[in-house]
Amino acid sequence: MSLSRTLRGCSIQMRAISSCLVIMTCAVLGRAENGWAEDPAFELKVDQVTSGTKHHFFGYIGQCRTIPWNASDRYILGMEIEHIDRMPTPDEAAVIILVDTHQNNRIIRIEKTHAWNPQQGTMFYWNPLAAETQFIFNDRDVKTGKVFAVLYDIEQRKRIREFRDDQAPIGNGGFAQNGGAFLGINYGRLARLRAVTGYPETLDWSKKDNAPKNDGIFVVDIKTGDRRLLVSYRQLADKLRKVHPDIDDTALFINHTLWNRTGDRVYFFARGNWEKRSKEQTKINKPFSIHIDGTGLTMHDRHIGGHPEWAEGHLLIGRSKDDQILYDVDKQQIVGKLGTPNIFPKPEGDISLSPDGTLFANGYKKGTENYFVVYRRSDGAWVRSKGLDKGEYSGNIRIDPAPRWNRANDTILVPGLADNKTRQMFMIRIVARDH
Numbered sequence: 001m002s003l004s005r006t007l008r009g010c011s012i013q014m015r016a017i018s019s020c021l022v023i024m025t026c027a028v029l030g031r032a033e034n035g036w037a038e039d040p041a042f043e044l045k046v047d048q049v050t051s052g053t054k055h056h057f058f059g060y061i062g063q064c065r066t067i068p069w070n071a072s073d074r075y076i077l078g079m080e081i082e083h084i085d086r087m088p089t090p091d092e093a094a095v096i097i098l099v100d101t102h103q104n105n106r107i108i109r110i111e112k113t114h115a116w117n118p119q120q121g122t123m124f125y126w127n128p129l130a131a132e133t134q135f136i137f138n139d140r141d142v143k144t145g146k147v148f149a150v151l152y153d154i155e156q157r158k159r160i161r162e163f164r165d166d167q168a169p170i171g172n173g174g175f176a177q178n179g180g181a182f183l184g185i186n187y188g189r190l191a192r193l194r195a196v197t198g199y200p201e202t203l204d205w206s207k208k209d210n211a212p213k214n215d216g217i218f219v220v221d222i223k224t225g226d227r228r229l230l231v232s233y234r235q236l237a238d239k240l241r242k243v244h245p246d247i248d249d250t251a252l253f254i255n256h257t258l259w260n261r262t263g264d265r266v267y268f269f270a271r272g273n274w275e276k277r278s279k280e281q282t283k284i285n286k287p288f289s290i291h292i293d294g295t296g297l298t299m300h301d302r303h304i305g306g307h308p309e310w311a312e313g314h315l316l317i318g319r320s321k322d323d324q325i326l327y328d329v330d331k332q333q334i335v336g337k338l339g340t341p342n343i344f345p346k347p348e349g350d351i352s353l354s355p356d357g358t359l360f361a362n363g364y365k366k367g368t369e370n371y372f373v374v375y376r377r378s379d380g381a382w383v384r385s386k387g388l389d390k391g392e393y394s395g396n397i398r399i400d401p402a403p404r405w406n407r408a409n410d411t412i413l414v415p416g417l418a419d420n421k422t423r424q425m426f427m428i429r430i431v432a433r434d435h
Helices: 003-008 187-193 233-240
Strands: 028-031 042-048 055-057 075-081 094-100 106-113 134-140 147-153 158-163 171-175 181-185 216-221 227-232 252-259 265-272 284-291 315-320 323-328 333-338 350-353 359-366 369-376 381-384 411-417 423-432
Touching: 042 369, 042 381, 075 106, 106 134, 106 147, 134 171, 171 252, 181 187, 181 252, 187 252, 216 233, 216 252, 227 233, 227 284, 233 252, 233 284, 315 333, 369 411, 369 423
Parallel strands: 055 423, 147 171
Antiparallel strands: 028 381, 042 423, 055 075, 075 094, 094 106, 134 147, 147 158, 171 181, 181 216, 216 227, 252 265, 265 284, 315 323, 323 333, 350 359, 359 369, 369 381, 411 423
């Protein structure tokens, strides 16, 4: 198939499937090694999932292997909100919804939460040990401002456990991909030091100390609720002092607590002086890794982008200069790369690896649109979507691309603006091309 014929096949096809469905097809495909593919194998189809006058979204990819669909791929988790043009007030709840893909994407309203923001959502994660019916999300006590995680069962239609701690309130920051536990962090501290990563006006119980010994990343047992401190801010400050001698004057916070697929490593960022810093203050943004038993705390010299993703074993997918790379956390070395800069023009975009590890999605911004590249690791075949409208939203209320896979490894859920300018959820399906 010629390049010109392939490009002529890139068209937007509109047809009514339901009142809330739009199809967009693009067949711009290629091979990483040889430029354009002679025989494109797959294409992308974009379906609008939610609609109406209210806004519906899932949230960003702040955890690894974040799957919006339940185990059978029938229900998609999401949130329904009134406003996307500002951060929420403490008493402003978001409605938690299920989208029933077996019933014309019917919206089922099941719960509400007061711990959310327009960019991050509420850190949804289906419980890997009961992914058909159970998921976790964050909430807060409106009176005290204390954050806690909630385990909810859609079959029982109720909360089956709340993970509360009055002395050290934390929320879910990253689930074990094989189940059993989650990583807990202080969202009040995040809200104070970088608003977009926290929930406005939540309680920061460790704010009196720039690097407290009793705060950091916790590991919380789902079955018992027991917790242990995996790594403290004080430990991080002691490491950072080598490159930041004045670290004691800086209030630290932790972002992106990423638990790997085999469950034995956590990768995260220690940050400080992120907002409203003086000319004398240096922005701190250092990656760390640690073994899940608390040993092996390592500060990494190489920064591989703000939104890395775990591949197999101890390999991370990230960015080095213009390349989408594979980084070995234990060796602290780049050991490979994916595609080319032509395929991934912004390798530090929002990235996500399919649950089976065969397909890789890179979402990136260009102007007022988000674009998505789906790349097949086995042979380098790839396809780029048409742009999805994200509007002019930026900063704390931005609409990041945030692609998230389904369990069948053939669809990603992404955000975008509908024709009526409401924020809605869209599915991008990977389908075989007819020959």
